[in-house]
Amino acid sequence: MYHAFKFFNLNVKTVQLELFNSAAELGAKALVSLGFTRYEAHRAARTFKHHDEEVLSDLYEHWQEDQNRFIEESRRFSEQLTETLRAEKKYSIHDTDCAWDVNSIREEANPENNLEKEK
Secondary structure (H helix, E strand, C coil): HHHHHHHHHHCCCCCCCCCHHHHHHHHHHHHHHHHCCHHHHHHHHHHHHHHHHHHHHHCCCCCCCHHHHHHHHHHHHHHHHHHHHHHHHHCCCCCCCCCCCHHHHHHHCCCCHHEEECC
């Protein structure tokens, strides 16, 4: 983040944080290994990216003006993101939202599994 702020100081308005996308992808993979569906993990990573993009300029302003305020706002934005991700986790487009969960779709399509359920 501080690297982006240095670019902002040079009047460069468009920055791409070098490791940001790979870190978000790694976070999504970690969520999958913790039991989230790939789709839920993707949505969480997307929400994280959007949130970070939204607060970056606000944090830059606080960073320039007052380090203590910057820290306070960073914590507040972190808490805000936590609440957003919790709300996102509870929200589902559809109760059986498994658009990215290929394994469960394969299981449903397997006739042997359907016979076992009927027994």
